[in-house]
Amino acid sequence: MNKSGILCLYKPKGLTSFDAIHKVKRKFGVKTGHSGTLDPEAEGILIVAINNATKALPYIGVSDKVYEATLTLGLKTDTGDIWGEVVEKQTLCDLDENHVKAVVLSMVGKMKQRVPSVSAKKINGKKLYEYHRQNQAVETLYTDIEIYAIEFLWFDGQNICFRAHVSNGTYIRTLCEDIAEKLETIGSMSSLLRSKVGNFTLKDAHLLEDIECLDEVxxxxxxxxxxxxxxxxxxxxxxxxxxRFDLPTDEDLVFVDCGEVFAVCERTEEGNFRVKRGLW
Structure with a gap:
């Protein structure tokens, strides 16, 4: 029986996140779960919990993420990326690179972001992408997000490449569309690489085919x-x-490590603590 732990997996293009973790499960005969889905045509870091570590997924520090994305201007699709159905095309005017860079950098900050129609967000218990597949119109949803930092990488006249450090729940395809709109044109995401999740970076990530012994990684x-x-x-x-027991802390939610036994514990109304989730 394999031990429990966290696997930093590199998901390639052309594979759903579900398929990726299913391959891990099938190859090593373990229980799996993951945090932070990647679209099939996106690549990069996918955090996979193995065996008892699946219980820890809500408490792993994976809220902040860094993405490297390419935005293709002059093209609008129904999904916000180039793999969707094209709904509009525009002839591009010459854009000054300094102006493009300034617009990209202006996206830093807190904002309400439109949730794309292919999202897994739910309305009346049904996911948005299910409405989209059935060509059913629904209200536009918005979510509070923050772009902590953004870096302009290059511009070739039609494609813009940037790196963004974002909060959990940020939709990069929508960010691409918003940048295009600020440039007074249209655009769709044409590539996406997730290069950092919390403290996990690409140097921590493993291709599944390179893993021979799961315990070692x-x-x-x-x-x-x-x-x-x-x-x-x-x-x-x-x-x-x-x-219930007392803990020497002012925090209301803590991780108590007793060696082989460890758990997330929460403060009760009486002021002492109880186990919220055992993780061993």
């Missing part, structure tokens, strides 16, 4: 919990027996 679950940590073996007994 797994990262410890407890090292990737994004919560304040209390290390003390004295709390092992109350954690194992589901009892």
């Amino acid at each position: 797994l990262l410890p679950t407890k090292d990737n919990i994004a919560l304040p940590v209390i290390k003390d073996t004295q709390f092992q007994t109350p954690i194992l027996h589901g009892k």
Whole structure:
């Protein structure tokens, strides 16, 4: 039986996130889960939890992400990327590179972002992409996001490449469309690479075909919990027996590490703590 842990997987183009983790499951005979879906034609980091680590997925620090994207101007599709159906084309005017760069850099900050029609967001219990497939019109949804930083990489007259550090829930295809709109034209995302997820970078990522022994590439679950940590073996007994106990902290949600036994614990109304999720 393989041990539990976190796998930083490199998902190639042409593969859904579900297919990627299914391949891991089938190859190694393990239980799998993942955090942060990548579109089939996108590539890059996919965080996969193995065996008991699946219980830790809500607490792993993977909210911030970095993407490298290419935006193709003069083309609009029904999905916001070049793999959708083309709905409009425009002849491009000559664009000054300095102006393009200034527009890209202007996207930094907090904003309400339109949720694309191919999103998994739900309306009345049904995902937006399901409405899209059935050609059913629905209200436009918006979500609060933040672009922490954005870097202009290059412009060749029609294609713009940029790198963006974004909050969880940011849609890069919508960001591409918004940049095009600011340039007074239309555009669609034509490539996407996720190069960083939380503290995970491309140097941590493994191609599935290169992995021979899963245990050798797994990262410890407890090292990737994004919560304040209390290390003390004295709390092992109350954690194992589901009892309430006191902790020396002002935090309301903490990670208690007792060695082989570790858990996410939450403050009760009485002020002491109880186990919210055992992770060992």
